[in-house]
Amino acid sequence: MHPLLLVFRREFAGYFSTPVAAVFLIVFLALAAGMTFLVSGFFERGQADLSGFFFWHPWLYLVLMPAIAMRLWAEERRSGTIELLMTLPVQPWQIVVGKWLAAWAFAALALLLTTPLWITVNVLGSPDNGVILSSYLGSWLMAGAFLALAAAVSALTKSQVLAFIGATAVSFLFVMAGFDLVIATVRPWAPGFIIDAVRSMSFFAHFQHITDGVLELPSIVFFVSLIVFSLWLNVRFVEVKKAA
Amino acid sequence: MSLVEARGLVKRFGSLTAVDDISFSVERGEVVGFLGPNGAGKSTAMKIISGFMEPTAGQAWIDGHNSHTDPIPARRHLGYLPEGAPAYADMTVAAFLEFVAAMHGMNRQQANRRLAELVDRIHLASVWNQRIESLSKGFKRRVGIAQALVHDPDALILDEPTDGLDPIQKYEMRDLIRSIAPQKAIIISTHILEEVEAVCNRAIIIAKGRMLADATPAELLARAPSHGRLALALVTANPQGAIDILSKHPGVGRVEIVQRVNGVTRLAVQTSKACPSTSELTSLLGQSNIAVTEFYMQRATLDDVFRQIANHGAEN
Numbered sequence: 131m132h133p134l135l136l137v138f139r140r141e142f143a144g145y146f147s148t149p150v151a152a153v154f155l156i157v158f159l160a161l162a163a164g165m166t167f168l169v170s171g172f173f174e175r176g177q178a179d180l181s182g183f184f185f186w187h188p189w190l191y192l193v194l195m196p197a198i199a200m201r202l203w204a205e206e207r208r209s210g211t212i213e214l215l216m217t218l219p220v221q222p223w224q225i226v227v228g229k230w231l232a233a234w235a236f237a238a239l240a241l242l243l244t245t246p247l248w249i250t251v252n253v254l255g256s257p258d259n260g261v262i263l264s265s266y267l268g269s270w271l272m273a274g275a276f277l278a279l280a281a282a283v284s285a286l287t288k289s290q291v292l293a294f295i296g297a298t299a300v301s302f303l304f305v306m307a308g309f310d311l312v313i314a315t316v317r318p319w320a321p322g323f324i325i326d327a328v329r330s331m332s333f334f335a336h337f338q339h340i341t342d343g344v345l346e347l348p349s350i351v352f353f354v355s356l357i358v359f360s361l362w363l364n365v366r367f368v369e370v371k372k373a374a
Numbered sequence: 375m376s377l378v379e380a381r382g383l384v385k386r387f388g389s390l391t392a393v394d395d396i397s398f399s400v401e402r403g404e405v406v407g408f409l410g411p412n413g414a415g416k417s418t419a420m421k422i423i424s425g426f427m428e429p430t431a432g433q434a435w436i437d438g439h440n441s442h443t444d445p446i447p448a449r450r451h452l453g454y455l456p457e458g459a460p461a462y463a464d465m466t467v468a469a470f471l472e473f474v475a476a477m478h479g480m481n482r483q484q485a486n487r488r489l490a491e492l493v494d495r496i497h498l499a500s501v502w503n504q505r506i507e508s509l510s511k512g513f514k515r516r517v518g519i520a521q522a523l524v525h526d527p528d529a530l531i532l533d534e535p536t537d538g539l540d541p542i543q544k545y546e547m548r549d550l551i552r553s554i555a556p557q558k559a560i561i562i563s564t565h566i567l568e569e570v571e572a573v574c575n576r577a578i579i580i581a582k583g584r585m586l587a588d589a590t591p592a593e594l595l596a597r598a599p600s601h602g603r604l605a606l607a608l609v610t611a612n613p614q615g616a617i618d619i620l621s622k623h624p625g626v627g628r629v630e631i632v633q634r635v636n637g638v639t640r641l642a643v644q645t646s647k648a649c650p651s652t653s654e655l656t657s658l659l660g661q662s663n664i665a666v667t668e669f670y671m672q673r674a675t676l677d678d679v680f681r682q683i684a685n686h687g688a689e690n
Contacts, residue, residue, distance in 0.1 A: 131476055133477055136473060136476050136477055140462070140465070140473055144462075144464055147464035147465075148464065209460055209462075209463065210456060210457070210458050210460035211460045211461065211462055213421070213426050213456040213457075213460060214454075214456055214460050214461070214474075214521070216426055217424050217425060217426050217449055217452070217454045217456070218449060218474070218477045218478065219445075219446045219447075219449040219450045219477070219478060219479070220446070220477055221446070372426065372427075373421060373426055373427035373428070
């Protein structure tokens with residue numbers, strides 16, 4: 131078996147070796163449902179779509195994805211197994227990608243468990259299932275970007291708590307990049323193209339494009355390149371800081 | 375090139391020099407003991423040779439492959455037990471060892487055959503399906519050893535392989551190391567000196583990052599201050615006569631009075647190569663009617679040598 135798949139399998143199984151996975155899935159489903167039904171007013175809106183559900187994903191992921199990814203490297207560092215792992219005859223990128231894929235697969239599982247909502251809207255009305263499917267895919271892709279960022283941050287510390295806080299802070303900047311909160315700090319000094327560049331980093335704006343029904347190419351390219359860049363950073367962090 | 379080769383290894387952490395110009399090589403069939411007080415740089419040197427830590431200067435090779443510029447082939451030939459024997463706590467012993475075997479590119483059949491052999495040899499059968507977090511320190515250490523041996527590597531680097539084992543387990547571990555030694559180049563670190571005498575055919579003493587000695591245990595013993603010292607117990611309260619007689623012998627150096635209790639005097643006699651024989655001395659002393667109740671050659675311990683070398687090295 132390919133080393134990447136071996137790492138993936140070990141890591142994915144690792145989620146279920148403790149009750150953490152179950153707790154996480156319950157929290158995710160409870161929050162997603164709570165936001166959809168109570169805050170977005172799923173029934174009151176009288177529309178057969180899931181926009182009230184997907185609207186919350188960037189905010190949910192902001193906290194929940196760092197929670198999935200925080201242990202990926204911090205735990206290896208804390209327990210010393212990183213020394214074992216990094217002296218096995220495999221390339222660091224295979225380990226980095228394997229670990230991230232495991233987290234991403236876990237996120238997919240969490241998303242899959244929300245499909246009863248999809249069934250519900252189909253029972254109650256006739257939604258645009260194409261939009262819902264592309265929203266699901268877009269949400270999963272965005273989750274991948276959150277996870278890649280959080281995994282890279284996790285490689286910098288042996289404390290899962292620090293990894294979680296650091297990853298949440300970084301993700302927060304990306305989610306808020308299109309909002310005044312972030313833009314206002316850049317506007318006074320930066321030239322226009324930098325402001326545009328910062329604005330274009332917004333997870334929120336990109337995800338909105340996707341949930342609007344167009345699985346827009348630039349948004350896909352954005353998330354994919356952010357994932358690739360974060361994984362590359364992760365490899366560098368691991369190589370440079372593995373023994374530190 | 376030797377199976378394990380280290381040349382001019384240096385590792386600095388800021389102003390601290392943890393490893394200071396360490397060079398040595400290990401051939402097949404050799405078991406080298408890394409000796410040194412805690413914090414001497416043993417583990418750091420091992421981390422560098424295994425390729426886990428980048429050295430500030432110097433290079434290391436495993437089976438001719440540079441462990442930093444050519445790490446994958448180097449690691450294929452290396453079995454490494456890191457400090458503290460880390461292992462994935464949430465896995466069972468079986469799952470963990472199967473994972474390591476697969477990461478070494480072994481297929482299921484090869485892995486099963488090899489693991490069956492190791493389980494027997496390292497006595498892991500009773501915990502085979504237990505989670506590693508539930509194991510005792512001794513079993514964890516053995517899982518770490520098994521992990522290092524899974525792919526039957528030519529070179530082994532074991533950082534404190536017997537730490538946390540009980541005396542019987544220690545004995546078994548040494549037996550295991552001795553039994554695999556002829557086909558491999560092995561480096562073990564320890565601060566238990568008897569272990570070096572038990573399994574190593576070479577010892578490297580490290581203190582404050584520097585190599586202070588690289589010799590066989592026998593050669594090291596010869597350096598002990600107590601080496602070649604005779605201990606005598608005489609039934610007399612006034613040993614001066616005996617000391618005079620002894621000092622006349624050409625093979626006798628300094629004679630010291632160690633203890634005088636209840637009319638028995640204990641002497642320490644420094645001897646040279648022309649060490650006087652037992653019968654010679656007893657007859658010499660017998661001529662002046664001095665009864666000898668004890669007579670033995672003091673055996674130096676590596677502890678003495680180690681303390682002497684480490685302290686001496688630390689002063690420089």
